[in-house]
Amino acid sequence: MKFGIVINEGPYTHQSSDSALQFVKAALGKGHEIFRIFFYHDGVNNGTDLGVPPQDDRNLAKEWSELAEKHGLDLVVCIAAAQRRGMLDADEMKRHGKNASNLSKGFRISGLGQLIEAGIQADRLVTFGD
Amino acid sequence: MKFGIVINEGPYTHQSSDSALQFVKAALGKGHEIFRIFFYHDGVNNGTDLGVPPQDDRNLAKEWSELAEKHGLDLVVCIAAAQRRGMLDADEMKRHGKNASNLSKGFRISGLGQLIEAGIQADRLVTFGD
Amino acid sequence: MTMLHTVNKSPFERNTLESCLRLAKKGSAVLLFEDGVIGAMQNTKFSEKVSQAMSDLSFYVLGPDIKARGLSEKKVIDGIKVVDYNDFVDLTAEHNAVQSWL
Amino acid sequence: MTMLHTVNKSPFERNTLESCLRLAKKGSAVLLFEDGVIGAMQNTKFSEKVSQAMSDLSFYVLGPDIKARGLSEKKVIDGIKVVDYNDFVDLTAEHNAVQSWL
Amino acid sequence: METAEGVVKKFCYMNRKAPYGTIYALESLEVVLIAAAFDQDISLVFADDGVYQLTKDQDTDGIGMKNFSKTYSALGDYDINKIYVEKESLEERGLSVDDLQALTYEDEDDDWAEKNSLFVVGREELTALIDEQDVVLSF
Amino acid sequence: METAEGVVKKFCYMNRKAPYGTIYALESLEVVLIAAAFDQDISLVFADDGVYQLTKDQDTDGIGMKNFSKTYSALGDYDINKIYVEKESLEERGLSVDDLQALTYEDEDDDWAEKNSLFVVGREELTALIDEQDVVLSF
Numbered sequence: 001m002k003f004g005i006v007i008n009e010g011p012y013t014h015q016s017s018d019s020a021l022q023f024v025k026a027a028l029g030k031g032h033e034i035f036r037i038f039f040y041h042d043g044v045n046n047g048t049d050l051g052v053p054p055q056d057d058r059n060l061a062k063e064w065s066e067l068a069e070k071h072g073l074d075l076v077v078c079i080a081a082a083q084r085r086g087m088l089d090a091d092e093m094k095r096h097g098k099n100a101s102n103l104s105k106g107f108r109i110s111g112l113g114q115l116i117e118a119g120i121q122a123d124r125l126v127t128f129g130d
Numbered sequence: 131m132k133f134g135i136v137i138n139e140g141p142y143t144h145q146s147s148d149s150a151l152q153f154v155k156a157a158l159g160k161g162h163e164i165f166r167i168f169f170y171h172d173g174v175n176n177g178t179d180l181g182v183p184p185q186d187d188r189n190l191a192k193e194w195s196e197l198a199e200k201h202g203l204d205l206v207v208c209i210a211a212a213q214r215r216g217m218l219d220a221d222e223m224k225r226h227g228k229n230a231s232n233l234s235k236g237f238r239i240s241g242l243g244q245l246i247e248a249g250i251q252a253d254r255l256v257t258f259g260d
Numbered sequence: 261m262t263m264l265h266t267v268n269k270s271p272f273e274r275n276t277l278e279s280c281l282r283l284a285k286k287g288s289a290v291l292l293f294e295d296g297v298i299g300a301m302q303n304t305k306f307s308e309k310v311s312q313a314m315s316d317l318s319f320y321v322l323g324p325d326i327k328a329r330g331l332s333e334k335k336v337i338d339g340i341k342v343v344d345y346n347d348f349v350d351l352t353a354e355h356n357a358v359q360s361w362l
Numbered sequence: 363m364t365m366l367h368t369v370n371k372s373p374f375e376r377n378t379l380e381s382c383l384r385l386a387k388k389g390s391a392v393l394l395f396e397d398g399v400i401g402a403m404q405n406t407k408f409s410e411k412v413s414q415a416m417s418d419l420s421f422y423v424l425g426p427d428i429k430a431r432g433l434s435e436k437k438v439i440d441g442i443k444v445v446d447y448n449d450f451v452d453l454t455a456e457h458n459a460v461q462s463w464l
Numbered sequence: 465m466e467t468a469e470g471v472v473k474k475f476c477y478m479n480r481k482a483p484y485g486t487i488y489a490l491e492s493l494e495v496v497l498i499a500a501a502f503d504q505d506i507s508l509v510f511a512d513d514g515v516y517q518l519t520k521d522q523d524t525d526g527i528g529m530k531n532f533s534k535t536y537s538a539l540g541d542y543d544i545n546k547i548y549v550e551k552e553s554l555e556e557r558g559l560s561v562d563d564l565q566a567l568t569y570e571d572e573d574d575d576w577a578e579k580n581s582l583f584v585v586g587r588e589e590l591t592a593l594i595d596e597q598d599v600v601l602s603f
Numbered sequence: 604m605e606t607a608e609g610v611v612k613k614f615c616y617m618n619r620k621a622p623y624g625t626i627y628a629l630e631s632l633e634v635v636l637i638a639a640a641f642d643q644d645i646s647l648v649f650a651d652d653g654v655y656q657l658t659k660d661q662d663t664d665g666i667g668m669k670n671f672s673k674t675y676s677a678l679g680d681y682d683i684n685k686i687y688v689e690k691e692s693l694e695e696r697g698l699s700v701d702d703l704q705a706l707t708y709e710d711e712d713d714d715w716a717e718k719n720s721l722f723v724v725g726r727e728e729l730t731a732l733i734d735e736q737d738v739v740l741s742f
Contacts, residue, residue, distance in 0.1 A: 001455050003454070006601070008464065010140070010172060010175075010215065011214070011215070012214050012215065012626050013171060013172045013215075013625060013626045014624070014625055014626075015370070015396045015397075015623055015624050015625070015666070015668070016370075016396075018666060018667055018668055019370070019395065019396060019666075021667065022426075022447045022666065022667060023447055023450060023451065025447070026446075026447035026448045026450065026451045027451045029448070030448065030451055030452075032451065032455070040491070040495075041143060041487065041488065041491055042140060042143045042172070045140075045175070045215065045216070048215070048216030049216070049228070049229075049230075050216035050217070050218050050223075050228055050230060050231075050232060051213070051214060051215060051216035052213040052214075052216075052218075052222075052226045052228075053213065053214045054213075054214075054669075056669060057214075057668075057669045058667055058668065058669070061216070080491075080494055081491065083181070083182040083183065083184075084141070084142050084181060084182075084183045084184075084187075085140065085141070085142065085143075085175065085178070085181060086175070086178030086179070086180035086181035086182075086191070086232060087180070088180050088182075092182075093180075096182045098179070098180055098182075099179075099230075100179075100180060100229075100230035100231060100232055101180075101230060102180060102216060102230055102232055111498065112494060112495050112498040112499075113498055113501070113502070115495060115498075115601075116475075116495075116498060116499045116502050116504070117502075119473065119475060119504075119598075119599040119601070120471055120473055120502065120504065123455075124454050124455065124459065124460055125459075125460065125599050125601075126368075126454055126460050126462070127460075127462040127464070127601065127602055128370075128462070129370075129462060129464040129602065130464060131353050133352070136740070138362070142487050143486060143487045144485070144486055144487075145268070145294045145295075145484060145485050145486070145527070145529070146268075146294075148527060148528055148529055149268070149293065149294060149527075151528065152324075152345045152527065152528060153345055153348060153349065155345070156344075156345035156346045156348065156349045157349045159346070160346065160349055160350075162349065162353070170630070170634075171626065171627065171630055184530075186530060187529075187530045188528055188529065188530070210630075210633055211630065241637065242633060242634050242637040242638075243637055243640070243641070245634065245637075245740075246614075246634075246637060246638050246641050246643070247641075249612065249614060249643075249737075249738040249740070250610055250612055250641065250643065253353075254352050254353065254357065254358055255357075255358065255738050255740075256266075256352055256358050256360070257358075257360040257362070257740065257741055258268075258360070259268075259360060259362040259741065260362060262734075263733075263734055263736075263739075268485070269485070270482055270485075270513050272377060272512060272513050272556070272557070273376060273377055273481070273482075273512070273513055274375060274376060274377075275374060275375055275376075275651065279619065279650070279651055282726065283650070283726070283729060283730050283733055284730070285730050285731065285733070285734040288734070294484075294485045295481075295482045295484075295485030295486075295513070298482065298513065298516070298557070301557070301558065302558060303557075303558025304556065304557050304558050305556045305557070307558070323526065324525075324526025324527045325484070325526075325527060327522075327523040327524075327525075327526055328483075328484045328522060328523065328524045328526065328527050328529065328531075329482060329483060329484065329516050329519060329522065330516070330519025330520055330521050330522040330523075330533065330563075331516075331519065335558075344526070356737070357736055357737055357738060357739060358739070359617070359733065359736075359739040359741065360739075360741050361619075361741065362619075362741045362742070364595075365594070365595055365597075365600075370624070371624070372621055372624075372652050374651060374652050374695070374696070375620070375621075375651070375652055377512065381480065381511070381512055384587065385511070385587070385590060385591050385594055386591070387591050387592065387594070387595040390595070396623070396624045397620075397621045397623075397624030397625075397652070400621065400652065400655070400696070403696070403697065404697060405696075405697025406695065406696050406697050407695045407696070409697070425665065426664075426665025426666045427623070427665075427666060429661075429662040429663075429664075429665055430622075430623045430661060430662060430663045430665065430666050430668065430670075431621060431622060431623065431655050431658060431661065432655065432658025432659055432660050432661040432662075432672065432702075433655075433658065437697075446665070458598070459597055459598055459599060459600060460600070461478070461594065461597075461600040461602065462600075462602045463602065464480075464602040464603070
């Protein structure tokens with residue numbers, strides 16, 4: 001079965017990113033396909049490359065990046081939500097004349113149409129939020 | 131009177147940063163002193179330099195920076211909360227071997243002791259959160 | 261020695277107003293702001309509870325947050341004072357400490 | 363045609379469990395997880411309400427979230443099934459759609 | 465849109481939070497405006513504190529935030545004309561439909577006659593409506 | 604600490620949320636550990652869902668998050684020994700003090716005798732306690 005996943009909250013503050021990670025691992029373990037993981041609202045902050053969590057804690061951005069690489073996951077950060085909150089890739093950095101970008105490897109920035117498309121293409125859309 | 135302000139949530143997602151901004155402007159207008167504004171939890175995200183909110187909306191990081199410059203406000207971002215969430219200044223960037231920093235002008239990164247100190251030194255500590 | 265308690269969430273959504281009313285000492289002040297202004301309106305499921313609490317506590321509500329939500333200051337529960345940010349600052353200064361119910 | 367409803371907040375803190383019980387159609391399933399597991403425990407202020415809803419809805423609760431909060435799976439309300447993340451995935455697949463009450 | 469390919473699903477946008485206290489109302493509206501470009505069956509539901517999103521006369525000047533309430537009245541132009549408000553949520557808040565914006569659309573199948581697109585529905589009707597959705601997005 | 608200069612204020616840390624669902628419990632604890640280095644009068648209050656922060660036998664292996672519950676038992680070593688739990692909050696949740704960790708400290712004024720630092724207090728007592736604080740930090 002094809003799953004679409006929506007994550008509405010940033011890492012650490014709410015459990016949503018953790019819960020989604022466990023859900024996605026379980027779904028992959030059962031042979032399901034993950035069509036796309038869409039990061040919306042504060043969820044875009046999961047894509048930051050600049051996080052340095054304590055050594056004895058999990059590193060959520062890294063876990064998502066690694067899982068994406070291993071399973072070819074499509075991690076999409078909403079562009080409108082990301083602009084508000086200061087998440088930029090190299091292209092967005094140039095376009096807005098900023099001095100830095102902060103998007104982790106394995107994430108891409110795209111529009112809200114990607115969320116609707118996930119709703120259409122996936123057999124189930126599951127949202128994790130506050 | 132001396133006020134200390136604590137902001138617990140990031141910009142845009144919750145009203146806390148907006149409410150705090152209005153409160154601080156009113157307090158300054160009445161001649162009160164703002165001893166310190168401490169950004170904790172997701173509140174650290176108010177310090178991002180990379181935000182590009184829609185043109186017809188307010189730019190909270192910029193409003194805080196400008197207010198700080200105008201009135202000599204002390205805007206402190208909690209280091210522990212900031213590390214988790216990917217907010218770094220140039221020093222932190224080097225220390226952690228990252229390629230970018232994203233802290234706005236007028237903000238500084240420091241420890242939780244600054245929050246306790248604000249509680250001790252200020253006549254009133256007012257918290258804005260979720 | 262009285263404290264200012266602030267509540268910024270709707271009593272329909274969260275339990276913060278309820279906890280505040282339970283643990284605020286008689287004679288304290290309560291300021292409702294942000295989505296908390298919903299708790300100050302007449303004819304809601306919670307209006308009666310707030311009215312009753314007014315025998316022990318002074319209530320204030322932030323006008324700008326009422327207007328933002330398309331509500332009318334005329335429909336605020338009788339006895340709750342509508343204030344602005346300047347008054348919010350004054351209330352903070354006049355009370356000994358502020359507790360934000362988050 | 364039944365739906366899976368998920369609730370991730372404590373009924374003490376938020377109104378999401380209440381809204382879910384009000385608007386979930388008879389025959390639907392409800393999964394309690396994250397802080398929502400509090401709604402699945404015996405002897406709380408909400409246990410009776412959840413028990414009553416079990417005549418119309420099937421309840422599940424995520425075991426790992428119970429354990430994290432130091433609660434015991436033995437104290438889950440009778441008739442609520444304790445599940446793991448694999449079961450969460452199965453429940454999602456078995457129902458026609460998922461509504462997250464946020 | 466390229467992805468539709470004839471698939472038409474029932475999408476429900478469930479709005480349960482007051483505006484301005486959090487951003488969910490605004491960012492839900494942003495999704496809905498994008499969603500309108502896909503040929504899907506769209507319903508918007510306003511229940512619990514979500515009913516406050518539709519109030520008339522919102523005025524955000526005093527809080528320094530953008531007033532986005534005018535956008536709801538443009539939904540009709542995007543062919544979004546199934547907007548449901550839970551009756552009991554209004555009643556518990558001492559509100560009536562007169563406190564809400566009038567929302568309409570022009571019916572192209574009926575000589576562009578202006579028609580109502582906001583429907584106050586009871587709990588039972590809303591329960592049935594939610595249950596028949598293929599995709600529920602919660603805000 | 605350099606900033607204390609003889610000023611001793613009553614600081615209350617108000618914990619009202621369950622652990623793990625949100626980070627507030629953990630980050631509150633981080634503040635308290637730093638606060639211990641300042642010579643201030645510290646009280647911790649656990650009410651509403653905050654009482655779940657102190658449960659015994661928390662096991663986070665299944666959710667992939669760090670278990671920080673052991674830290675509470677170290678508070679005594681930091682001279683933090685006024686920890687209040689609201690009785691009614693426990694009761695409404697079907698919990699008793701036996702479900703919570705035992706929290707103790709060694710009293711240096713009493714030959715380092717081990718003493719209880721966790722107190723279950725009723726609503727009225729808690730109300731009075733909160734009201735006499737100079738600074739309340741809410742999590």
